[in-house]
Amino acid sequence: MTDSAWEPVPRTRTYELVLARIEEQFLTGRLRVGDRLPPERELVELLGVSRAAIREALRVLEAQGVVRSKVGTGPDSGTVIAALPSEGLTQLLRLHLALANFPLADVFEARASLERSSARLAAEHATPGQLARLRELLARMDEPGLTREEFNDADTAFHVALAEAAGNRLVTDLTVAVRGAVRHTILGAFRQLPDWEAEVARLRAEHHAIHRAVAEADADRAGELVEAHVRGFHQVIAEVGPQPT
Amino acid sequence: MTDSAWEPVPRTRTYELVLARIEEQFLTGRLRVGDRLPPERELVELLGVSRAAIREALRVLEAQGVVRSKVGTGPDSGTVIAALPSEGLTQLLRLHLALANFPLADVFEARASLERSSARLAAEHATPGQLARLRELLARMDEPGLTREEFNDADTAFHVALAEAAGNRLVTDLTVAVRGAVRHTILGAFRQLPDWEAEVARLRAEHHAIHRAVAEADADRAGELVEAHVRGFHQVIAEVGPQPT
Numbered sequence: 001m002t003d004s005a006w007e008p009v010p011r012t013r014t015y016e017l018v019l020a021r022i023e024e025q026f027l028t029g030r031l032r033v034g035d036r037l038p039p040e041r042e043l044v045e046l047l048g049v050s051r052a053a054i055r056e057a058l059r060v061l062e063a064q065g066v067v068r069s070k071v072g073t074g075p076d077s078g079t080v081i082a083a084l085p086s087e088g089l090t091q092l093l094r095l096h097l098a099l100a101n102f103p104l105a106d107v108f109e110a111r112a113s114l115e116r117s118s119a120r121l122a123a124e125h126a127t128p129g130q131l132a133r134l135r136e137l138l139a140r141m142d143e144p145g146l147t148r149e150e151f152n153d154a155d156t157a158f159h160v161a162l163a164e165a166a167g168n169r170l171v172t173d174l175t176v177a178v179r180g181a182v183r184h185t186i187l188g189a190f191r192q193l194p195d196w197e198a199e200v201a202r203l204r205a206e207h208h209a210i211h212r213a214v215a216e217a218d219a220d221r222a223g224e225l226v227e228a229h230v231r232g233f234h235q236v237i238a239e240v241g242p243q244p245t
Numbered sequence: 246m247t248d249s250a251w252e253p254v255p256r257t258r259t260y261e262l263v264l265a266r267i268e269e270q271f272l273t274g275r276l277r278v279g280d281r282l283p284p285e286r287e288l289v290e291l292l293g294v295s296r297a298a299i300r301e302a303l304r305v306l307e308a309q310g311v312v313r314s315k316v317g318t319g320p321d322s323g324t325v326i327a328a329l330p331s332e333g334l335t336q337l338l339r340l341h342l343a344l345a346n347f348p349l350a351d352v353f354e355a356r357a358s359l360e361r362s363s364a365r366l367a368a369e370h371a372t373p374g375q376l377a378r379l380r381e382l383l384a385r386m387d388e389p390g391l392t393r394e395e396f397n398d399a400d401t402a403f404h405v406a407l408a409e410a411a412g413n414r415l416v417t418d419l420t421v422a423v424r425g426a427v428r429h430t431i432l433g434a435f436r437q438l439p440d441w442e443a444e445v446a447r448l449r450a451e452h453h454a455i456h457r458a459v460a461e462a463d464a465d466r467a468g469e470l471v472e473a474h475v476r477g478f479h480q481v482i483a484e485v486g487p488q489p490t
Contacts, residue, residue: 023336023339023340023343026340026343026344027339027340027343027425027426027428027429028429029343029429032344032346033344033346059304064337064340066340066341066344081344082344083341083344083345083346089338089341089345091268092337092341093334093338094268094272095268095271095272095311096311096328096334096337097415098268098271098272099271099277099278099311099326099327099328100328100334100415101277101278101328102414102415103414105413106413106414106415106416107415109362109366109413109415109416110362110413110415110416110419112362113358113359113361113362113416114358114359116358117354117355117357117358121354168350168351168354168355169347169348169351170342170345170347170351170352170354170355170423171351171354171355171358174355174419178415180272181272183272184272184273184274
């Protein structure tokens, strides 16, 4: 981790300090989406740091999708605060989950918790169109002769569709990111299962039961079934041996 | 949103494509933390895109903390894949939550779900040191004459300490980020409460009951109490009127 004892610590600290100050403005709501950040030279004065530190902080915020620079000199120019679209947040989270190497048990516990919540909300809020989408994916998973990859794609899509039917964008975003982060791990486990046909039959039956509880607006049962489904599947893949996370 | 009909779309698309390809390598586990990315000119050939697109993608990954450039020509030089530290993930998530302007009900529902999971795990895993930390924060919140800000700080710290006692880093990171994102909103609500003393007495009693369930290793009760605590508090602040999120 520490590759060089002579890293330029003070500069890093300054730019992180600038980031923290700007973040504070967001968190308190003093700066909101659509607002413009003060110009560079004003930030230099306000925060008492170098222009280089300000620029570095702005570059990071720009790369994170938090601000957008508009060139020119008109009233619309400057650094404008932008909301990261849902896909952006999900992508970023999925990426970090993939790299952070969380223990698989931790990821499945988080999934169990979030998907329980998604399923409960879906039971309360799912529209006829969303229920039809779930049925479509159930039919897809019921097709005989699917490859493990094809089944996994439909399985992922089913869990994503369930999260989307929850009508809670934050829970959906978190669920989709966490499910997406383990997609390849699950596929790897599928490939190693000694009795694929037995396992897939169990997964199909569980998905049907989850859909039924959601369609019948039974939030408690939908939540319990999904939680048990995620935990049970984690048991199965924990038994086939260590998986690449 | 669309400020200019003449944005250089193809270039943006190319660099996003590069990002997607690199992400795919992370998600499949073909590239892991500590591995080196192929050098720029090799990526140009592998992906069939311009050097500018590669550089832009690398800059974004660097700003996100996903890769780190090591200068020089030795065997250690190049672009190395780094795991974002927990605080980094939490900070990024908190920032985006603050800006994404999720409905407050959505954030509280996500909190209820994540904190239920944290509390259940804490009941199973909390160490004596972690229980002592929770007691310390209970004592702090019991002090008479605390300002609303001081109470809010201790309240936030109590929920963070509970998440940390869960022993599941992912659930902890998500819980801390979501709790952090509503810290200022909760403080705003505290300031508007018509009967602060009654509310704070209720919060104190609930925190004590949660600590008791965790200390007694009663996962079911700890989970239910926290869920009810978060939902109940959301009811209270929903009644004092619209809050800045």
